[in-house]
Amino acid sequence: MNEIPSSFTGQRGSLTQNAGIGQGPVPLYPYRSQAFFELERDRVFRRAWLMIGRVEELPEAGCFIVRQIDPCAVSALITRDKDGKVQAFYNSCSHRGSKIIDVAEGRQTRFACPYHGWTYANDGRLANIPDERNFFDIDKATCGLKQIATEVWDGWIFVNLSSPPEVTLAEFLGPFRDHLAGYVYLGADTPVIFSATLNANWKVVSDAFIETYHIPFIHPKTIGPTFASDENPFGRFLTAKTLGPHGYASMYGNSGYATHPDHHVERIAYKAAASVISAAATNETEAFLCHPAVNPTASASWSMDDNLLFPHVQIGNGPGGFWTHHFWPLTVNTCRYESRFYMRPATNMRERFQHELYVGRVIEVILEDLKNVSTTQEGIDTGGQEFMQLQDSEICIRHNVSQIIRWAEAATVKEALS
Ligand code: FES
Ligand SMILES: [Fe+2]
Incomplete structure (x- = not known):
């Protein structure tokens, strides 16, 4: 029997070879070394632009969200002011440092610190100090909330904890920006959120979602029959590429898969769906599916793409739309994982049923x-x-770990990106 090529349509080892990222063994110390964890925190998470959410989470002026940047122990308050500008601030009072807000999201234009009532506007300005006359010539103009560098790209909100950041968001994203430009984010305002705290280094969890080699072993009864088949038993990729520190992989799907005739519930649920790994109907997804980053090899045997946004985010897309995975380091061997699956609200019972089944699956x-x-x-x-x-098929793991090591060793971000 001829050997199955490494990328489903290419030559043995071709994806890794083409990426020029080496083919040797990859070290495990970044997954267990306390010293490396501290370097990773200071040189990766404190220097990279970190994607923390979408603008749809702040639909109107006055909306706010609070996000935890775990590895750096930073609570960030993200607001939308009256001019529509999205900005992030340290959730820390200028008086004696207390957290000023302790809820995940809401709508208010002023934030009063619970400790002594210092009050801030949602553009960060300090608006009021109770008993101000008992202070000593305090300059309110210099006592606003401390800003965190914030930029928005295609609806994604990014923050950078360096002050100032060494590179712009555009420089950081590089070719990844062109790859996803104009992408259609279906149902971006209504995610279903799944999160967990796990006893593993964050890269162990991230790695689990960027290779398909494990599918026949870990998922034989669930996605095994859809992501692999007799012609491609290990679900080898259709293609994968590195884009600066970022990258993407396009995954094989078994085009011959059909719902078993006895699985009546599934057959009813997916009647109008683009595929069994989808929560959307085919008529909704046309513009999305035409984007060149979606199914980039235009394969009839396609299941989904995984877009790797360095250092810790994956943006997935499948026949029905998109989803995200965030992997936040807590300690060297614990992390917080969060997935968001985006789908527009159901308009009838059958759709609702389909969404519930999709989420359960x-x-x-x-x-x-x-x-x-x-x-x-x-x-x-x-x-x-x-x-x-x-x-x-583990090219994305190789690329991500080598980039993390590169950033951890580089004296500057420019050097890491060069
Ligand atoms: S610490 Fe915020 S008002 Fe005192
Ligand atoms: Fe898996």
Whole structure:
């Protein structure tokens, strides 16, 4: 039997070879070293632009959200002011540092610190100090909330904890920006959110979502029959590319898959859907599916794409729309994971039913992945292995780890990006 090519349509090892990122073993110390964790925090998470949400979460002036940037212990208050501008601030009072807000989101244009009532406008200005005359020539103009550098690209909100950031968001995104430019974000204002705290280094969890080699072993009964088949039993990628520190992989789908005739519930639910891994109907997804970043090889055997937004985000897209995964380091061997699956609200019972089934199915698959991460970490922590042996379908892991190491070692962001 001829060997199946490494990318489903290419030559053995071709994706990794074409990317020019080496083919040797990849070290495991970034997954268990406390010293590396601290470098990663200071040189990756404190220097990179971090995607923390979408503008739809702040639909009107006066809306706000609070986001935790876990590795750096930063609580960020993100507001939309009366001019529509989205800005982020440290959630910390200029008086004695207290957190000024302790809810995840809401709508208010003024924020009063609970400790002594200093009050801030949603553009960060300090508006009022109770008993101001008992202070000593205090200059209110210099006592606003401390800003965090914020930029918005295609609806995504990014923050940067360097003051000032070494590079612009456009420089940071580089070719990734062109890759996704004009992408149609279906149902961007109505995500279903799934989150968990896990006993694994954040990269162990991130790695679990960017390779398909594990599908026949971890997901034999769920997505096994849709993401692999007799012609491609290990679900090798259709293609994958690096784009600066970012990248993408396009994944194989079994075009011969059909819902079993006895699975009546599934057959009713997916009657109008673009695919069984979709929550949208075909008539909604036309513009989205035409985008060149969606199914970039225009394959009839396509399931989904994973867009890797360095350092810790994946933006997935499938036949029905998009979703995101965030992987936030907490300690060297714990992390917070959050997924958001975007879909527009159901307009009738059948759609509602389809959405519920889709979400249930997605969570079942995610739980299969997550069940494996703590034991993977325990194995890594034994110290018995120094390296990972990665194959071509694990190109995204190789790229991400090598970029993390590169940023951790680089004196400047410009050097890391060069
Ligand atoms: S710490 Fe905020 S008003 Fe005192
Ligand atoms: Fe998986």
